[in-house]
Amino acid sequence: MITMKEIAEIAGVSQATVSRVLSGSSAVSPRARQTVMEIVQKHDYTPNYSARNLAMDQSFLIGLIIPDISNPFFGEIVRQVEREAGRNGYNIIICNSDGDITKERSQLQTLRARQVDGVLVIPASSNSPILTTLYNSDIHTVVVTQPHSRFDSVYVSHLEGGRIVAQHLLGLGHTRVLLVGDSESENDKIVGFKQVFSEKGIIFPEDHFLNIGAWDHDLVKQAYLSGLEYFRRHRPGHATAVFTVNDVAAFGINHALKELNLRIPDDVALIGFDDTFLSQGLNPPLSSVSQPVEEIGRRSIEMLLDRLIRKFDGDVRSVQLNPLLVARESTLGRQAGHA
Amino acid sequence: MITMKEIAEIAGVSQATVSRVLSGSSAVSPRARQTVMEIVQKHDYTPNYSARNLAMDQSFLIGLIIPDISNPFFGEIVRQVEREAGRNGYNIIICNSDGDITKERSQLQTLRARQVDGVLVIPASSNSPILTTLYNSDIHTVVVTQPHSRFDSVYVSHLEGGRIVAQHLLGLGHTRVLLVGDSESENDKIVGFKQVFSEKGIIFPEDHFLNIGAWDHDLVKQAYLSGLEYFRRHRPGHATAVFTVNDVAAFGINHALKELNLRIPDDVALIGFDDTFLSQGLNPPLSSVSQPVEEIGRRSIEMLLDRLIRKFDGDVRSVQLNPLLVARESTLGRQAGHA
DNA sequence: TTGTACGCGTTATCAA
DNA sequence: TTGATAACGCGTACAA
Secondary structure: OOOOOHHHHOOOOOOHHHHHHHHOOOOOOOOOHHHHHHHHHHOOOOOOOOHHHHHHOOOEEEEEEOOOOOHHHHEEEEEEEEEEEEEEEEEEEEOOOOOOOHHHHHHHHHHHHHHOOOOEEEEOOOOOOOHHHHHHOOOEEEEEEOOOOEEEEEOOOOOHHHHHHHHHHHHOOOOEEEEEOOOOOOOOHHHHHHHHHHHHOOOOOOEEEEHHHHHOHHHHHHHHHHHHHHHHOOOOOOOOHHHHHHHHHHHHHHHHHOOOOOOOOOOEEEOEEEEEOOOOOOOOOOOOEEOHHHHHHHHHHHHHHHHHHHOOOOOOEEEEEEEEOOOHHHHHHHHHOOO | OOOOOHHHHHOOOOHHHHHHHHOOOOOOOOOHHHHHHHHHHOOOOOOHHHHHHHHHHHOOEEEEEOOOOOOHHOOOOHHHHHHHHHHHOOOEEEOOOOOOHHHHHHHHHHHHHOOOOOOEEEEEEOOOOHHHHHHOOOEEEEEOOOOOOOEEEEEEEEHHHHHHHHHHHHOOOOOOEEEEEOOOOOOHHHHHHHHHHHHOOOOOOOOEEEEEOOOOHHHHHOOOHHHHHHHHOOOOOOOOOOEEHHHHHHHHHHHHHHHOOOOOOOOOEEEEEEEOOHHHHOOOOEEEEEEOHHHHHHHHHHHHHHHHHOOOOOOOOEEEEEEEEEHHHHHHHHHOOOO
16 A cells, blocks of 8 residues: 555655645645646555544544344444445444443443544443443443433433323223333333323233343244243233334234234234334234334434534533334224225 | 553653553563553553554454345344454444445445455445455455355355245246346346256246345335236236245235235245345245355354454355255245244 | 664644 | 654564
8 A cells, every 4th residue: 555655755745745635735736736646546545544543633433332233223223324424434333232231341442442533322221331431431422212311312202102002002992911022110112101001090910011131132033932922821812912112022923923823903913113114014014113213323423423523512412203103904903004 | 541651651661661561462570560550450541543553554443345234134244243353353344335336436445544454345246346446455355145256255155045946936836936136137046046947948937027126225115016016917826926035025025915915825925035034023924045144244254354363365265155945834825834 | 671762654833 | 835843652673
């Protein structure tokens, strides 16, 4: 790889002039510019970012800490982030945490070593220790997917999402609903769901929760097996509907129900969360709560770049986006039409 | 952020000694080591990679060029790659090409500027120009997902995959098959499929191809719409089976068939490709051709690290992995049992 | 075992 | 408009 110094020699100018030509920062004589550019072209000069970073104390690197890239929902976020970052001269270093706070910690450590200018983080949990570490560092941070009091954040209200689902199912007459998720008490989707029940004076039945872990990569299988066991053990009607905290789990439940010859939604209604691009392909089409995933990704990176590039230095900003019920046949039945 | 120089001052030693302590390369007196380490701990010293890269002419950075991260199949590859790389002290810069060779080119350019030690590339097409660029550079490269004569490569034979599908469908008596993909003549899955037909003297019918583009992000919808139109226009039996070159497209077709009240597989059989973790959640469970995606990811990064770390300098190696037919109800019907 | 000194490829400051 | 020259933080050859 050719360097500025070498180009300077060939061109018979100083290395500083080459730098000026390439950065376009200050004025250079047309002659010098001409000669330099020709040599640059000819030798396919590429600047050395490491050197540039060192000199400018800026890496144009953004760290992205995310629980599971293979989850299409997160994948879409990555895609948006990478695109928008690229347009602005930034690159993304990706860190898959598996939802493990230990991994998160070591990854943040290497991101710091890499001198990243900023970090987008989808924390493993709302009290991930890295959030504290980040706060004590001077790395610009945006928390994605959940609200945060000290950082910029972009999120969809899970509480509201859970409430919407509850209202939808209650409206259809379901009072015995099986909840499928990672935590019965700490997952806001579930909290919101139950909130509506208690507000309406409806008692949420005991033993209607299936714990399938949070970021288990084999979520489909987990949900499938748990669902199978549940519906084998309980009489039909013990639960007339199932709400899973994400679509992926709903796939597993769907499979289990099919296996047991239970009809959806006649025997058991099913509703997921995220409305990934696969929900509508499911059979019957899956009701779900859609999150504006492109917007989440885009707004997140935009907020970060706003601080990095435009040097915005105001108070912490949070963007709350609205979840949207997408009712399809898996809860509505055939009369759903073809939405 | 504290630097070696500052640590050296505090410790009353030279910066070189601090470097030695931290790298553990050469011998240092226990006393010096002790003092330095304490200060390092206390101030939470983090090495500056940019500086290190510059000095060592090594970035410990690997570029990953991939068509669509939001596709779960690729997502899984990213996951494996990131993990294995991380274990060996390397980080991943991710580049989403959208299957666009222009984007590929500019991304490779910035990867070069970033001084990446190696590149894993899933090319937009088999003759992506960046392959030439890479060959003329000194960047270690592994081509993933397709064979290559000049680079290390890891792939599953698409030709063989297509053949397997043809054999499976012919075995079930389907001779009129609708093919759904990006290219009728250049996609090896389709080429292999037709190969079997002609070997057996069976003429593949005209007008049995639906072009839905390659990396269109809205593949499900594309397939859905195309499928809908196709099955509306042709009499039942014009095609008795559908083969889509990936599962995502199969989701769309599944939706279309359902909409038209065509039963799977009684009216139309359906088979996909990739066997993503979602296939088994589909209803009926989707037959597909599985690719050992974890192995693809793992082997790819391993081959690259082998050259980077172990300095392997032998001939180009290619790893061909075998596709595997996973027959489920969408082709076999209810007698499929519960595989 | 330690310190000095140089180089890595840039940016940026200062005179000229 | 240009060219020296000093950083930037680290690795390392060399001498002590």
